Amino acid sequence: MSAFADFARDDSGGGTLRFTGDLSLARLGDLPDRLEALSGDVARIDLSAVDRMDTVGAWLVHRLALRHGAEVEGLGADSRHLFDQVASAADRPAAPRPAPQGAFVRLLGEVGDATITAGRTMYGLLGFMGATMVAFWNVARHPSRFRFHATAHRFEVVGVSALGIIGLMSFLIGIVIAQQGAVQLRQFGVEIYTVELVGRLSLRELGILMTAIMVAGRSGSAFAAQIGTMKLTEEVDAMRTMGVSTMEALVVPRTIAVVVMLPLLGFYSALIAIIGGGVLCWVQLDIPPVAFVERLRTELPMVDIWVGVLKAPVFGAIIAIAGCFQGMQVEGDAEQVGHRTTTAVVQAIFLVIVLDAFFAVFFSEIGWI
CATH class of the missing domain: 3.30.750.24 (STAS domain)
Known part of the structure; x- marks a missing residue:
């Protein structure tokens, strides 16, 4: 030494x-x-x-x-x-330290960064939608490439397994709508209109909207986590190496399942909400079930059912594509899985609410009110 x-x-x-x-x-x-x-x-x-x-x-x-x-x-x-x-x-002279920024300048910077990120995400999501449409077209041209068993499994996961939680949620929402509506309408002595309030809100708006939010949190997050984990374990790369289209194998079955099941779940949710509202009307307003159903039959326009049914497939496509898109963006480490899963849920719910507002204006303009 x-x-x-x-x-x-x-x-x-x-x-x-x-x-x-x-x-x-x-x-x-x-x-x-x-x-x-x-x-x-x-x-x-x-x-x-x-x-x-x-x-x-x-x-x-x-x-x-x-x-x-x-x-x-x-x-x-x-x-x-x-x-x-x-x-x-x-x-060498030391680099000058940047001047401290004011709170307003930092706020503008954060808003700008968030805007750029949102723009890039929307651009990527639109591109992913295009890729999904191409995958659907390829499957339609070559039906032998359609994965029936994977799609049927997604039907069970997205639809059948969700009946319990969606039914409970809808029943409670129906009770809340009826109770709050009855309190307000009692001031004018028209408690009987609680029946129309429950029926129209459940079929036209809250049934499908709450179902879409529930499916986004339940199935959309699962899609992002499943595909993200597959990317981390290089299963997606292995599929591409073997010549298997990841869009056809992973995205198409999930999208079909949500698009098909969401209208059914939405209608089921609306019926359960109406039942919940009917129970409260029976207990609190002394409106018997027969009178409740008869008033629904005579006063409820058929267009309300079509409004909910037509919105559901669009909401389903948005939820499935957002979940699969965020799952495909996972890279690096396991922390990305959680981040992308959260982003998928937030993005899907945001887009569903925006589209619901658009549909509300559109149906009002064409007279479906």
């Missing part, structure tokens, strides 16, 4: 410091403190007796030479290169 770094002073000829030992971080010892306490002029620094020098030692010698205006001698080729690099870095 080499000796600790040390120096000796030779005041003949203007003053020379001769360093010996190992000028590395592990062997400096108290040398920096002794150099700081050094007084007198130093004209030359002799490093010919130094066994080894690292970046810390080079920086220490450079700072000493800079402070006394001394010349450094006795460096080998490697040591000279290291010393020059350290001197160059030390002499």
